[in-house]
Amino acid sequence: MTTTRLESFSDGVLAVAITLLVLDLNVPHSDLAHALRTQWPEYAAYVTSFLTVGIIWINHHVMIGRLRAVDHAVMFLNLLLLMSVVVIPFSTNLMAEYLRARTGEHLAAAVYGGSLLAMGLSFGAMHRYILLGRHDLLAVELPIAQRRRIFARAVSGVTPYVVATAAAPLSPYLTLGITFAVAVFYALPAASTAG
């Protein structure tokens, strides 16, 4: 299978997943002014997840753009990555609902952090396979030092999600704050892409 095919299907899934995040925004059925004020975790979670999926999309292209062909393992790892991304509208909704209900919010934030962590780990696994395993699939051969550097940078991108998930039992707002900060940091033009 060509990389074009893989990219276009992945683009489709990412585009639908990022747009389905809007379904997490609930139209309140009570006093609107009050609802809009108390719904802020919903908006923060929406922005965080939207930027995060957007960054995944950018990095996904950087990663696939390095390849000249894909094998079955790349497709399988890519499916795992997409499966973890598609879960994000659910975990975002879960955290927002429980933060608002002020019950079970520690566990809900851990699930949210964990879903971003799972996404990061799938990404890392795909990087590892491509850069350190089947580097004959690369369009342009890269020296081992550079491949290790790219892989290390991808792995380091996972660290904040470990911290965010671990912080959930302390404070679910800390989880939201860390993941929000990571999303903004990578989205801002100043930061180089993590791909």
Next chain:
Amino acid sequence: MTTTRLESFSDGVLAVAITLLVLDLNVPHSDLAHALRTQWPEYAAYVTSFLTVGIIWINHHVMIGRLRAVDHAVMFLNLLLLMSVVVIPFSTNLMAEYLRARTGEHLAAAVYGGSLLAMGLSFGAMHRYILLGRHDLLAVELPIAQRRRIFARAVSGVTPYVVATAAAPLSPYLTLGITFAVAVFYALPAASTAG
């Protein structure tokens, strides 16, 4: 990243967002004839948002079509633009529900007008960056006077959304009327595109 890539992902998000607007149309569970008559703000809002997103799509292509390449800032501004577009099915639903409930409809209309305004401002920011900032990204170099004219036209397209949002405390139907008129005006073949 090539412009093709950016366009195809943006197309995907816009296509999903425009189609998700159908979820704002509720199947009533009471007397159908009565419901269909009283649901008209829902239909008006649906048509307004559908045409508005359709016009964004057309203008987005005109804008991206001017570029030969994109940098990280363009991708970030594009993500902001898509984030504001993806919110539209939510803000449309919000306004329609509160107009029907005849409570909180002033605030709901302001949120709707504000979401279109945010979209217009993201669009303006992207135009500003491309036309006045990094005009070396343009596929064909344009004289500064022409670039300023295109930017001014894009900015002027934001004005009605300022008015529509400001009109919400007076009358939510005025907000709906203005945004509907803007959508029809730009959609009609006679009007030149605002891109």
Next chain:
Amino acid sequence: MTTTRLESFSDGVLAVAITLLVLDLNVPHSDLAHALRTQWPEYAAYVTSFLTVGIIWINHHVMIGRLRAVDHAVMFLNLLLLMSVVVIPFSTNLMAEYLRARTGEHLAAAVYGGSLLAMGLSFGAMHRYILLGRHDLLAVELPIAQRRRIFARAVSGVTPYVVATAAAPLSPYLTLGITFAVAVFYALPAASTAG
């Protein structure tokens, strides 16, 4: 704008709309065996709408495939067509719900027939503009007789939807039956496309 651009955006909208039809299938919360038997109008409506949108997709490509370029009017008419297609998951759901509730089903069937009729009329308007109005947009010039023949065939495809809508006050099942028959007739390989 190139036809490729228009086709790929329209493909996206049609693909999302056809898939959103699955949301019209409700998971019952009562005795499953009984529910599956009484839900048959839902399944019939799902199959009808799925095949209908599928046929629109095929005919849309045949129509756009004839063009060498598109102007603003074609884009506007295309937006109208897409707007009528995107409504179909809603009108399908509406008819299915009211058929099951055995109340208001005549009006609901008229809305369903009317939504397919609106789609057919948008299609006809687009055909008329392309074939009889701006035929200089055609990739290959066609003699006026052939253009009239193609247009007449497209218009004749609207007739059953007029009948189906008119039949709703008599029997909503007749509306469903006619639209189902039309969908199967055009889908079957034997029938030539109506494009």
Next chain:
Amino acid sequence: MTTTRLESFSDGVLAVAITLLVLDLNVPHSDLAHALRTQWPEYAAYVTSFLTVGIIWINHHVMIGRLRAVDHAVMFLNLLLLMSVVVIPFSTNLMAEYLRARTGEHLAAAVYGGSLLAMGLSFGAMHRYILLGRHDLLAVELPIAQRRRIFARAVSGVTPYVVATAAAPLSPYLTLGITFAVAVFYALPAASTAG
């Protein structure tokens, strides 16, 4: 119609269908820890359906990649295939809900197995038409023995779904287990594709 066109529309439908599976994951409104433990059939069904649709996507490309052109019958069979795929988010949800409710779960599992079986049969019908019927549509002519071998392999892929559906009256968990095992088996890099 070119195969590119057919592939890109099918890709769109498959990408939306696979992403809509996330809507089957419900945010519980009770004690979260308890809900997450008892919701496991939902997660198992999500993973099963996600991998299954992912494998369909891979095999679909292998199948279409063999063609140089498509006729109306291929498009019709492809529509049937997509119609069965689009139903999967519904049948997945149905099984998960009834497994959790511990009532009607035998019938719900049979519906789920049956929906995967319908998908496999549509796939088989498309293979049969292409490989044994209109093999002049193939881009590269294949000897009859090889065409029969590919078809036999596709048919054999249907067998586990027959077993899974037949097992539903015995145990719905057996249905889930078999379909899960099939999905993992084909997804794992070791297994060759069934296309």
